[in-house]
Amino acid sequence: MEGFYLENTPLYEALVNNFEPRPRPRSGATGTPSMVVSVRIRPFLDQDVTAGFPCASYPRTNQAGVLDIHDLYHHPKGRPVLKSYSYQVDNLFGPETTEQEIYNSHMDDLVSLARNGGCGTIFAYGQTGSGKTYTISRLEQLVVESLVEKGASEERQVFLTIIELAGNQGYDLLSDRKPISLLDNAAGVTQLGAEEHVVQGRDEMMDAIERATSFRRTKPTLKNDASSRSHSICRFRILDTQSGTSGFLYLIDLAGSEAARDVAVHGPERMRETREINVSLSALKDCMRGKAKYDALASTTSESGTDGKQKKPPYLPFRQSALTRVLKHALDPSVDGSKTRTMVIACVNPGLADVPMTRNTLSYAEMLCGTTPSPVVTTVASSRVISSVNASKRR
Numbered sequence: 591m592e593g594f595y596l597e598n599t600p601l602y603e604a605l606v607n608n609f610e611p612r613p614r615p616r617s618g619a620t621g622t623p624s625m626v627v628s629v630r631i632r633p634f635l636d637q638d639v640t641a642g643f644p645c646a647s648y649p650r651t652n653q654a655g656v657l658d659i660h661d662l663y664h665h666p667k668g669r670p671v672l673k674s675y676s677y678q679v680d681n682l683f684g685p686e687t688t689e690q691e692i693y694n695s696h697m698d699d700l701v702s703l704a705r706n707g708g709c710g711t712i713f714a715y716g717q718t719g720s721g722k723t724y725t726i727s728r729l730e731q732l733v734v735e736s737l738v739e740k741g742a743s744e745e746r747q748v749f750l751t752i753i754e755l756a757g758n759q760g761y762d763l764l765s766d767r768k769p770i771s772l773l774d775n776a777a778g779v780t781q782l783g784a785e786e787h788v789v790q791g792r793d794e795m796m797d798a799i800e801r802a803t804s805f806r807r808t809k810p811t812l813k814n815d816a817s818s819r820s821h822s823i824c825r826f827r828i829l830d831t832q833s834g835t836s837g838f839l840y841l842i843d844l845a846g847s848e849a850a851r852d853v854a855v856h857g858p859e860r861m862r863e864t865r866e867i868n869v870s871l872s873a874l875k876d877c878m879r880g881k882a883k884y885d886a887l888a889s890t891t892s893e894s895g896t897d898g899k900q901k902k903p904p905y906l907p908f909r910q911s912a913l914t915r916v917l918k919h920a921l922d923p924s925v926d927g928s929k930t931r932t933m934v935i936a937c938v939n940p941g942l943a944d945v946p947m948t949r950n951t952l953s954y955a956e957m958l959c960g961t962t963p964s965p966v967v968t969t970v971a972s973s974r975v976i977s978s979v980n981a982s983k984r985r
């Protein structure tokens with residue numbers, strides 16, 4: 591398939607350059623107050639087979655948050671056709687966007703919320719190699735800078751816990767990767783089971799984060815030589831020493847999903863690992879989808895359906911995986927709703943060969959936004975485009 595893309599890159603490039611986007615009606619992509627959904631497209635790297643031309647066009651003039659993803663298809667009559675899919679989310683971060691800009695967009699609010707007794711959560715999800723670890727690790731550093739700047743050590747005390755979840759097994763990355771047990775307390779809330787470390791000052795926090803990173807399990811995938819085959823959860827607990835209340839900030843780097851054709855080359859152990867990752871990602875998706883629905887329901891003025899009956903809140907299956915059990919505290923929309931906020935970053939690869947996985951990632955992002963999917967636009971290469979591509983090949 592990659593051969594087909596490579597062979598037709600000049601045609602693809604010409605079709606994308608001539609693409610005329612259809613205006614999208616503004617649908618629910620303004621984000622529910624408690625969840626903001628962003629997309630980050632990573633820059634091209636040497637390992638991108640189809641490097642040379644991006645599969646996405648954005649931003650659209652006057653349509654913030656809308657991007658078009660283009661794919662090339664064999665046409666039964668021989669001439670390839672371009673299929674373009676548009677997606678609408680709250681924020682778009684292109685390859686040129688810095689982590690500081692991402693931080694400024696919403697993270698700062700999450701830090702303030704956590705400093706004031708609330709719970710802020712940021713997730714990065716997406717295909718393997720799409721930049722989740724890169725993004726989250728830099729955001730962790732910016733959180734540290736911000737906590738130090740806002741006076742972490744005076745009226746606020748910071749406790750750090752960093753764990754890794756591989757399947758249903760957890761490891762404490764700040765205690766030499768010691769296995770941990772996830773236990774429920776008397777109120778039925780799952781505890782991380784890892785030690786909390788009091789961290790003071792910039793250097794101590796940075797050292798702890800670096801130490802945890804060195805204990806993270808990585809394995810090569812077809813897309814990433816050092817792929818994190820586990821989820822990492824970094825939790826800052828910020829204690830207000832005057833009032834005695836604590837706020838929480840979770841930064842979550844999820845294990846990357848792999849395309850079915852890439853998984854096919856795995857042995858039995860990697861297959862099991864992939865299955866476990868998929869089960870936990872799917873449980874998280876169900877909970878996030880339920881949360882998005884719950885928030886949408888809560889934001890409607892009337893909670894009654896047209897028949898006058900009370901609408902039933904969606905079921906959120908937190909107990910389906912270790913990942914969702916430990917995150918219940920951060921995601922449960924029925925608990926202290928005004929004090930929890932989530933930022934989701936859907937990370938995508940920029941290349942044509944990854945379009946199917948990119949579309950999966952973006953469809954999910956749209957669903958969390960409550961956006962109505964838009965129809966696909968098909969462009970057939972005109973004779974003029976074909977002649978100009980052939981002429982440039984001859985030169």
Ligand SMILES: Nc1ncnc2c1ncn2[C@@H]1O[C@H](COP(=O)(O)OP(=O)(O)OP(=O)(O)O)[C@@H](O)[C@H]1O
Pocket residue numbers: 632633635716717718719720721722723724725811814816817818819844845846847937
């Ligand atoms: N914004 C970026 N700028 C420059 N390089 C980047 C960027 N994002 C990612 N990379 C590089 O891309 C490669 C893959 O990134 P990363 O390991 O963060 O992906 P991932 O989504 O966490 O993958 P996995 O799910 O396999 O762990 C790394 O070499 C990383 O340095």
